[in-house]
Amino acid sequence: MQDHLDDVLATVRPLDPIELNLLDAQGCVLVDDITVPLSLPPFDNSSMDGYAVRVTDVAGASEEFPAVLEVVGDVAAGQTDPIAVGPGQAARIMTGAPLPPGAEAVVPVEWTDGGSGEGPVAGMRARSLAPEGAEGHVQVYRPAEERAHVRAKGSDVRSGDRALAAGTVLGPPQIGLLAAIGRGTVRVRPRPRVVVLSTGSELVQPDEQLAPGQIYDSNSFALTAAARDAGAIAYRVGAVADDAETLRATIEDQLVRADLMVTTGGVSVGAYDVVKEALAHVGDEDEPGGGVDFRKLAMQPGKPQGFGSVGPDHTPLLALPGNPVSSYVSFELFVRPAIRTLMGLPDVHRPTVTASLAADKALTSPKGRRQFLRGSHAGGSVTPVGGSGSHLVAALAQANALIVVPEDTESVEPGTEVEVVLLG
Amino acid sequence: MQDHLDDVLATVRPLDPIELNLLDAQGCVLVDDITVPLSLPPFDNSSMDGYAVRVTDVAGASEEFPAVLEVVGDVAAGQTDPIAVGPGQAARIMTGAPLPPGAEAVVPVEWTDGGSGEGPVAGMRARSLAPEGAEGHVQVYRPAEERAHVRAKGSDVRSGDRALAAGTVLGPPQIGLLAAIGRGTVRVRPRPRVVVLSTGSELVQPDEQLAPGQIYDSNSFALTAAARDAGAIAYRVGAVADDAETLRATIEDQLVRADLMVTTGGVSVGAYDVVKEALAHVGDEDEPGGGVDFRKLAMQPGKPQGFGSVGPDHTPLLALPGNPVSSYVSFELFVRPAIRTLMGLPDVHRPTVTASLAADKALTSPKGRRQFLRGSHAGGSVTPVGGSGSHLVAALAQANALIVVPEDTESVEPGTEVEVVLLG
Incomplete structure (x- = not known):
């Protein structure tokens, strides 16, 4: 056998690789090492919805003694040309948006009055409903350390790093990573x-x-x-x-x-x-x-x-x-x-475990032949399902494992540890 | 959470069932109990390639003193009108072919001379090349018990039995069973x-x-x-x-x-x-x-x-x-x-296990929030992969598990048993 x-x-040899669209490559094996072409994130950006500020402007701020800053505008994610933040100023910034020039940290909106003048807020009001939020003044109730709530360029991966190694099986997170580094297609074994x-x-x-x-x-x-x-x-x-x-x-x-x-x-x-x-x-x-x-x-x-x-x-x-x-x-x-x-998969075999044979009587097996009996495996023990007849499809449909009886074994007593191939 | x-x-409620072709229903959940409409096998049939005989005709047969029987013809699988076997006669029979009228047992071809007159054979010659194998005489070298190498009608499942229970997930063996009982379509949740x-x-x-x-x-x-x-x-x-x-x-x-x-x-x-x-x-x-x-x-x-x-x-x-x-x-x-x-699946959650935290230093976690850190799980221990930053897609692609840190835990020492959600 x-x-x-x-x-x-x-x-049988692994199939020749082909270039597939990312989602068509799900479950397939990567053929080449994939190198990161651009750092992720590609730019310093905010990890919170809040205000981009200069550190000295909010030093010592508290609810009792808030720092009051001039709001110079919004920095939304995807905004390609952000405004600059000068001394005494803040820009309202959204998660993922680039840290604007001049700003050194982000203060979460929950640590400000959101421009309302009425104490701490739970969040911003939608720009489309309350455009005045992008101007006026904001009270900031806590100080911020340099780079606070800022995700640094390259803090995830750096240009030139290996994103994925050849031989990787492409599951959802790997497909996500390939998309994140801009790969729309990938060479895999089909x-x-x-x-x-x-x-x-x-x-x-x-x-x-x-x-x-x-x-x-x-x-x-x-x-x-x-x-x-x-x-x-x-x-x-x-x-x-x-x-x-x-x-x-x-x-x-x-x-x-x-x-x-x-x-x-x-x-x-x-x-x-x-x-x-x-x-x-x-x-x-x-x-x-x-x-x-x-x-x-x-x-x-x-x-x-x-x-x-x-x-x-x-x-x-x-x-x-x-x-x-x-x-x-x-x-x-x-x-x-x-x-x-x-497919070029690293592991081609079903997992096997050992399990204790749960049966009323000993299993018999023909001498000189390795027998694969159908079994139901759960919690460390395995119970034979149906007999050894190779026409028993109803029993097969109740099995989740194959019980392996070696060539030289003619009888297996209940309670014996046996090798079990786990199906599905 | x-x-x-x-x-x-x-x-969310399970989707309404639809009738699907068998192979389109793979991985889906059966909505009704499936009852067997016909017994399997539907007729007594041979489990071997050999000769259908009467028991008394081969009683005491041996290589030294073979029983010599007249071969009355072939019974192949799918042959709808098999010939009868009378006293002193044998029909050459193939695996799966119906036991012919008059025959009581099957003798494997390896226990005969296959009609050659030259001692035991390893198998039959193809009908198309050696049509004479279906006639003449055969020497049988061993006796046969009644019903030997005969699979009885209904020995797999009987008409009226429950083949599969509602709620069964249809994998390959279940699809095979449904086909075997003649079901070309099946009602499942899509x-x-x-x-x-x-x-x-x-x-x-x-x-x-x-x-x-x-x-x-x-x-x-x-x-x-x-x-x-x-x-x-x-x-x-x-x-x-x-x-x-x-x-x-x-x-x-x-x-x-x-x-x-x-x-x-x-x-x-x-x-x-x-x-x-x-x-x-x-x-x-x-x-x-x-x-x-x-x-x-x-x-x-x-x-x-x-x-x-x-x-x-x-x-x-x-x-x-x-x-x-x-x-x-x-x-x-x-x-x-x-x-x-x-989908109506019985188990909707990923499996969780406990594993020993393998790390250089304690994990920290925010008070009052359940944290799900990415981890690499193997052999009873789990190692954190990357930090807690929610932008770290490269680390996510190296993880195969989520490490769960409960709401009330702010620090987890290396070696602590932690709950782990196994991904994929």
């Missing part, structure tokens, strides 16, 4: 396009009528959702009947939109195993060929697996078994890490 | 459409040229990404200048595609605080009005906040402060839970 995973991860295709002549689309011997196609739905969950742009192709020519033609058609192809079914030892027939060397299904290698792995579920490449661009293809639980577990173990490798 | 959150969550709008005359779009006094709009990018991350369909509106009429008109325009509106900036005590001016009662910014209530919360960052509803459908609106760190922290604390409430 580990060999197969190693082969997959050694073959999300891989994954085509999911199920095979089987017994498969019928949901909402249609089942004839005897038929079942509904569920793998293509579950795996398309799982591929999206892993970070991919996933395309679901309806189930393909067990006919090698149809399958080959369908794969060929789909290659144009695939960075990775995933098939389910048709990889075992039956006489109608169409994926193997279509993609392996004719005549000997144990020999690698057609670019796709079919193997039997020492695991349960998921013993038969195919991996290789198809088409002129050697698009990687993983051929998973057809039982729903087998295909889902195989996806988790092999396809998800492949998708995340294509 | 808690009061404000309570008000938000008491006002993802909320969230319009994000930043305000400020100083704001310039990334990739454009900054004039003196201007900065780049980053809030609308960070919060649009954060809204998507929370599960919403988010629309980013470019920054709106500090003009009440323009803002009102923009909000009115956007209402048609909004289940929730989020603004940043313009909510404090300045004379150009346009959001407050446009949405609060004219003339008294401390009184609830225009549907939107503006408050000062005992928290840092994020003291000024607005919440209410706008437009004919009473669309909820959260007005966040404009400093980038303030708006992001406010989003995490108020908007994310609101989005998840609209």
Whole structure:
């Protein structure tokens, strides 16, 4: 099993970077170090709504003995040409507005009378309703230290600093930082396009009528959702009947939109195993060929697996078994890490923990095969959900973990610490 | 702060359910219990590629003394009218194919000569290449118990069982189960459409040229990404200048595609605080009005906040402060839970843990305000990243957690256990 995973991860390479608009790059991995082109803030600015003053003018000010200053005007955020503040003067200033020439500090409006002449105020009145606030006089009730309530140019980042390192995954705060330094686009590894295709002549689309011997196609739905969950742009192709020519033609058609192809079914030892027939060397299904290698792995579920490449661009293809639980577990173990490798993500695997087995009786496991049982994990313990049958999709939908039973273990007693793969 | 959150969550109601195609419902919450309409599997079927036999015909079979049976044909998956198996006969059968009439068990092909007459085989040859495999005779080397390698009808779920409970979040395995029981569409609460709008005359779009006094709009990018991350369909509106009429008109325009509106900036005590001016009662910014209530919360960052509803459908609106760190922290604390409430999700809050404070010196925090510092959390300890300044976007991009310092705490010594909100 580990060999197969190693082969997959050694073959799949991160996708070539592309330049994307910032919001299209969410969840993607940065390819280059990003250097800050301008200091943030780009200029000294006020951290409060208040008055820009000279320090000596408000030295010793108190409610009893306020400093009275002439208001020379407003400095609003975005104002490109602020007025100067001379001795005995103040400018009414808004949060984010540039500190005007001559001013040395900002006094919050709550420490002034806001020009009202009637003691401390809670805030300013809107400029549009009370234009007189930008003139007249203001009483200041507290002194201010030099640079008080001033955010210095470059106090966040400086021009030439590294904003983000190559390999960073772009979440909301990283996207915010890139915008803040003026980057509208960014070079990242794109999300891989994954085509999911199920095979089987017994498969019928949901909402249609089942004839005897038929079942509904569920793998293509579950795996398309799982591929999206892993970070991919996933395309679901309806189930393909067990006919090698149809399958080959369908794969060929789909290659144009695939960075990775995933098939389910048709990889075992039956006489109608169409994926193997279509993609392996004719005549000997144990020999690698057609670019796709079919193997039997020492695991349960998921013993038969195919991996290789198809088409002129050697698009990687993983051929998973057809039982729903087998295909889902195989996806988790092999396809998800492949998708995340294509994205260039630093951590491609699901987190694993150890947990105490909560069960009425010992779990049994086939000798020589690593078993992945479905489990419900909570608070340090894990309870098996459903049996080991690889057709038990109802139990799978109740599970949030896989319980790993090693190859050499045939029985696990309740209370034993077991390895658990946490899903979702 | 808690009061404000309570008000938000008491006002925002889960969105009305809609019927969505299965893959469009990924990540959404199921509204009804889903009952299984047909048993799974719908018919007894083979769990292996092999031969369908009668138990008495293979009793005592061994490699030395094989049972030799007449092969009456193939039963492939999806075959709607399988042939019958009489005494002394076997049908070659594929995984998932219906157990044919007369057969009582399946013998895996690996326990037979596959019709070759040359001892045990690893698998069948493809039907298309070796049609003779469906006829002739087969040597069986092991006995089979009744129902061996047969998956019984209804052994996964039975008609009438509850497949999934109302309130279930639809992930890949749940989508797989719904497909398996034939559901092509499902009734869920849709993802909320969230319009994000930043305000400020100083704001310039990334990739454009900054004039003196201007900065780049980053809030609308960070919060649009954060809204998507929370599960919403988010629309980013470019920054709106500090003009009440323009803002009102923009909000009115956007209402048609909004289940929730989020603004940043313009909510404090300045004379150009346009959001407050446009949405609060004219003339008294401390009184609830225009549907939107503006408050000062005992928290840092994020003291000024607005919440209410706008437009004919009473669309909820959260007005966040404009400093980038303030708006992001406010989003995490108020908007994310609101989005998840609209989705009907069972758990609307980020997980919190306790962690040991790793710092060179004590953290200080203003008395009477709950402080949310940015931190880097790993392995049970948390390290503050950057200072408390609400303009420090570079540090925010290095954080993965918020360190919570309670209202009544003014100093936190290194090594103290602190509450930590885990981001992403």
